[in-house]
Amino acid sequence: MKFGILVNEGPYNHQASDSAYQFAKAALEKGHEIFRVFFYYDGVLNATKHSEPPSDDRNVIKNWQKLAEDHKVDLVVCVAAGLRRGIVESSLAPGFRISGLGQLIEAGIQSDRLVTFGD
């Protein structure tokens, strides 16, 4: 089955991004496909390359990057939501790309299920 995932909140402040990551990992392990992960609202903040969490905690951004590397998951950041919040091309960690909100609607159309994680 093809899953689309929408992440509404940034890293650390809310568990949304962690839960989305755990869901995506579990879906892939079960042989499902992740059509796309779309980052909207404060979710765009998950794409920053400058995050350096304490070494004894999980690294939310690196978790997504590794998932993208290992499974070619498409990680898309909303351009308009990013501009509001200061996430632009130069802030992006490897593995993320910036595009339009249409990519979320497309994920809704192309995926069998769209699952949202937020506050």
Added chain:
Amino acid sequence: MKFGILVNEGPYNHQASDSAYQFAKAALEKGHEIFRVFFYYDGVLNATKHSEPPSDDRNVIKNWQKLAEDHKVDLVVCVAAGLRRGIVESSLAPGFRISGLGQLIEAGIQSDRLVTFGD
């Protein structure tokens, strides 16, 4: 009277930063002093220099910068909260500085009132 202000949330996603700005502006207009504005939790995201909101909306970051310029308000971003969320020296808009959480406790001690704005 001396006010300290704590901003817990980032720009746009929550009204907290707007309300804090309106409070600070009104306090200054009434002749009070703002000892410091401290940005903690997602509040650190108010300091990004990369934010470009739509031109028909308010610019939250510029509002703070102008307040700092016009009234020499001390805008302090928590270093540890910033590191988690990717706000580091190179991301700072002019007018903000990064320092430790002790600056918030000091604001609590030195100010007559500490007012918190959050989610």
Added chain:
Amino acid sequence: MSILHTVNKSPFERSNLNSCLSHVTAGDSVLLMEDAVVAAMTGTAYADRIADAAKQVKLCVLGADLRARGLDPAKVVDGVAVVDYAGFVDLAAANNAVQAWL
């Protein structure tokens, strides 16, 4: 000693306002701001609770937040005072501490 309590979320969505109102003491003030301003209006399922609270403490609401949401400051519950940001500053100054119910 008295506290200015600020509440910024709708009582239909969150328990902040209820929790705040069960921790006020005589002489305290409560300011409804941001999304909490909906609680100040007459005709809602919450209006009686607000009318009761307004008898115990000084209850205020931010006019700017009411108007932004299309709510008429002339139609707030009896006993609730509509204030502007300068009034918010005065409330913070008039009490000994400010507690945000987040």
Added chain:
Amino acid sequence: MSILHTVNKSPFERSNLNSCLSHVTAGDSVLLMEDAVVAAMTGTAYADRIADAAKQVKLCVLGADLRARGLDPAKVVDGVAVVDYAGFVDLAAANNAVQAWL
């Protein structure tokens, strides 16, 4: 047609879970996750509401979120099923759509 409803906030803090439970229909499933897992426990002021809901819909709770908060999966309300993330994926696949009550 059936929906998997996800709820991630405590019913003591927010109205999400109440709102969700008043919009479920026969055959739907509800997953309590993140801070909403506190609702699944026996002994709380909310437990009767959950026990009732578990008779109407398939009610599940994420074990990882229970254990993180020191809550014992063996002590959830009767009729609530404890699942892992793989179980969450199965629930999403088994229903026609997923609705997050944010």
Added chain:
Amino acid sequence: MEEEFEGGAVKKFMYVNRKPPYGTVYALEVLEMVLISAAFDQDVHVAFLDDGVYQIKKGQDTKELGHKNFSPTYRALEGYDIEKLYVEQESLDERGLTEADLLVPVEVISRADMARLMGEMDVILTA
């Protein structure tokens, strides 16, 4: 209510609004999502329940806040062929509001009908 299923790619989308405007950005950014979706020729439904009904309250004036007043955009949705706007009766009642308080034509339905409508959707987007 019949839909064109030519091409097999038309899905029933629902955007669920449960939060008031301005206190958070969700109302505005959901609206931006609704507008974009118009370009995809899907079967779009927009639901207002709980505090979401405040998003379409008449008479919003944000000058003092400095926020953009985006409420007129709801009236523009019709021009994008987005005409299926649903408001929950019980949510209005709890807030002392009536259909006359709303700035855009909507279909007011009961909570039970809202629940049934949600059950017919393929994609449900919330914030």
Added chain:
Amino acid sequence: MEEEFEGGAVKKFMYVNRKPPYGTVYALEVLEMVLISAAFDQDVHVAFLDDGVYQIKKGQDTKELGHKNFSPTYRALEGYDIEKLYVEQESLDERGLTEADLLVPVEVISRADMARLMGEMDVILTA
């Protein structure tokens, strides 16, 4: 309960915790704030009410989530001379919890006493 007011700079600080841990970062970052405040020789009070009581629930195990389990740090507060921890009785009751469920020694007080205690504070920090 008497305080040293030498130097005139000792204020009564209260950190109010009302949210569960892990769903949001507030519990952790408030704890970091409490730890820093220890260096300033203020009169520190830490209150747990509403869902905040879950922050000090025994037996937290975050391995599956990947989150850092910061709950042992509450037990370390004593070493920083932060010993005034208050828990609201009614909040425990509503959640079916008792003092025996808590991982650190606290003073359990009534809601009315919590309200009175708040009224004595100079600075109240919440998140």
